[in-house]
Amino acid sequence: MKIDARGMHYRELNERIHDAVLKGIKEIDIVNVLGQRYIGTGIGEKVTINVYGTPGSDLGAFMDGPVINVFGSCQDVIGNTMNNGKIVVHKDAGNVVGLSMRGGKIFIKGSVGYRTGIHIKAYKDQCPVIVIGGKAGDFLGEYMAGGILVVLGIFGREKDPIVGRFIATGMHGGTIYIRGSINKSHVAHDVSIEEIDENDLSALKNIIQEFCDAFGITDPNSILSHQFLKLRPKSHRPYGQMYAY
Amino acid sequence: MIEPLFSKDISGCAIVGIINTKGKPIKGDVITEAISVMHERSNGLGGGFAAYGIYPEYKEYYAFHIMFLDEGIKESVEAYLQEKMVLVKSEDIPIRKKMSFLNTPILWRYFLEVPQSKLTPKITEEDYVVSIVMNINKRFKGAFVFSSGKNMGVFKGVGYPEDISRFYRLEEYEGYLWTAHGRFPTNTPGWWGGAHPFALLDWSVVHNGEISSYGINKRYVETFGYECSLLTDTEVIVCLLDLMIRRHRLPIDIALNALAPPFWSEIDSMEKNMREALTALRIVYGSALLNGPFSIIIANSESMIGLTDRIMLRPFVAAKKDDFVYMASEEAAIREICPEPDAVWSPKGGEPVVARLEVQI
């Protein structure tokens, strides 16, 4: 099924997507998307939505199952409080990618803005995964409580650092992998910076393989053969000592 | 100079109304006889009349009845009217000059047309007239517009209604619809503008009772740009009617339901359409509910409507005889002018009595 979204208000567009999902349609192509918000928001079925153009913010918010392929760049807050599903972005994404995400995957081929993976959490068998092919802005993994964040630094502007400042402030769960080196003074003091081990590598292998498949990258090993750093919180209780009872 | 009241106006009253649904003329002394039967219900501090169909030769024009406390303010208002409207005719309202009342103002009437150049797709002719009236009442101290509709007028003052009728020589007028009011205020500086009826465009209201919900009714209409300067319940009722019927285009019976809606327990057990309509009405127009004791007679050029509060805290009687419909606080007032009606009844609380004009006037 194909929807031409040119000049369409988001409410009408999303109404049509919901109707299609309700009718049992499994794959929806949306062309000429320009700024329409909330695509895929609140959908709980396993459908595929292919977005051609530049979708608006809150793509895939509260989503619980769909796969959204964006053939273009995304704006802010994609995958907001997402529970399950997958968002694949073929160019860049804006700020606050995957806010409070609890499950599912977000793969971005290019770079992302500030506060990527902020407050993502893991719960039982749910473990959110975000992979950034390019560079990430400041406050990567702020308040991170669980899940996996990977920054590859392959794409994106040459002069940018792989990750900006204030990395993992308030992190109290989960793991961040960074391919390459970082300025350690930018990492929160209660977060440890370690070399990866065998377990990390095997986890990364699977994730990178899926990332490469999503973007037609044929040689995952060229990515994996590089140095990776692992960031983990030293404590699950970073703020325990701040209060007088 | 006498100002409108600072604190809220409180009064008890007598009301009466007559309509000939075929548009046949009724003389002013008929309604005067009816209201004078209820002399005991008023105390000489307010009487007034609304008459429809009295200016057939000028029926295309807005008839403004205006009171002025002095010549100076009259000149300012006239300059303002010249600027904003097209003045067709201006004359004093005929009175019996020898009769003496407290604080008699200068009483004048104007027949006016709205210059088409002043209108935009967003401002209708009526909106424009309303804004002129509101402006005069609010910003010209010492002037007050009694009425502003076409082919109708309000005659009122500080005195017993039968005396006010003689003062204005109402026996010389003929109209197809009349309402009258005798007032019993508990606090009044004797200001002529404070007597009933209150009118805006061709709406007029005479009212008996005190609205306990006044504070919110007033704040509600104010959000729509109405300015209630007089602190009287009746002025607010006029604004509510104008808002709901003219501006929001609610059907009249629905708008009356908003003023005195059925109880939730009744609405809950109605059939679906009516239940949904009235539930929405109470949700959206809750601030228009007139709570507290009232009986009112509302008139415009096409109808006369009687309504009481939901639990009948004020008396109200209606009657019918041939083409005539009568409404009054007391049955005696009706019997005085129509000894043998075809039917006399006491409407239920909150149940409107609507008498519509069946011809084009």
Added chain:
Amino acid sequence: MNFSYPEFLVKVSENCIKCRRCIKECSFGVFSWDGEKIKINHEKCVACHRCAACCPASAITILKYPVSFKENHLWTEEILRDIKKQADTGGKILTGCGNDKPYPVLWDKMLIDACQVTNPSIDPLREPMELRTYLGKKPEKLEFWHDKSGEIKLTTVMEPQIKLETPVIFAGMSYGAVSLNVHLILARAAKELGTIMNTGEGGLPQELLPYKDHIVVQIASGRFGVNLEYLNSCAAIEIKIGQGAKPGIGGHLPGEKVTEEISRTRMIPAGTDAISPAPHHDIYSIEDLRQLIYAIKEATRYRKPVGVKIAAVHNVAAIASGVVRAGADIITIDGFRGGTGASPKVIRDHAGLPIEIALARVDEQLRKEGIRHLASIVASGGIRSSADVLKAIALGADAVAIGTAALIALGCHLCQKCYTGLCAWGITTQKPELTRRLNVEEGALRVTNLVKAWNLEIKEILGALGINSIESLRGNRERLRGIDLDEVYLDVLGIKPAGR
């Protein structure tokens, strides 16, 4: 040397029958048994009165500890104790419950009108008296259509509304801050009363699902337990921006309180901190709030009202206008006396505005802008009685939310130690031996009784006002007069002084 003397002195009189019940009842560890008699550790007493209330011999007295501090209006006993505590620990002072400082209580400076002669009062026991209230966005006007038979049909499509049979609702308190039994009690009471309770930001315990039509679920900055099922298991959804007890401050449920059960509803692993960031990181500005409001509306297919709760702060009227224009269907304003399970004391006691002021300003501002119908206003933050409810409604609130008052009905004595997790009354604790103390059935009855009693009083006063439906009081400031208030206060509250 111990700088911090006890705050309270606990005495056991000779009436003691040595049943040792107090030892069991005191969760703070004041009492112990030395083999012959009850031993007392005064330092641990918080004045929660659990022991005194349970002592079968009425043998326990609790007094202020009789150490007289040298009288000083600047360096008060409280200031001295706080400084010493901070010198001991180096930490922010935590506290629970609402602001307890002697700021003026404006509710107590407003008087309600009554009818005499010129309009009749109404007998609420024998004549109808309507409290029904609808929360949600209203259209400015309605449209009707007469069909051929002359029957009237509504053509305007109404936005979703919450129907309440009382203007009193329950304020947001999270599972985690309060026990599951408190949630169950409030949910049952809400159903019985025809009103709503609010989950706070701790997710929705499965046990509450049978009451979902009486539940408002909250989305706060931590997004705990928020998924599609959560968004669709409710009467409405509330975005919590802030609360009166700690405007501008996030939350933090320490890991040791994240039990298995709490972990399930918050959907985070047991034992980890549950941090609510200070802002929502998808809301840095008003247009972002609109984005989230409509994300929720999209996710629920526009079937649920979406509310926004903000703390009363200095510029509250302009903020509220923005919130309403952003699309909120209900706006909850929480005054600075609103309760909390834990707040830095410095914020609780020094930030924000009284709800009376905030409510009056917000209602007036929305009316001035002609957008009052776009959202219902809920006022909260220290509402103590039916009189407060009435005055709030007359100032312009559609409904009033109570939290502390409902907890007091369950035994809370405002000892302000909620953050310790040791609540002896089983309210703000997760310890099974303590939460057991709160019987759900009995608690639901007590809270229901409280609101029913207030309903009776509200009807009584409406009757005295000559009004038989709550909407005629709503925003009807003509029926309030201020006493002992200066002109500026009267102007801000939009009421006349007594005597005018």
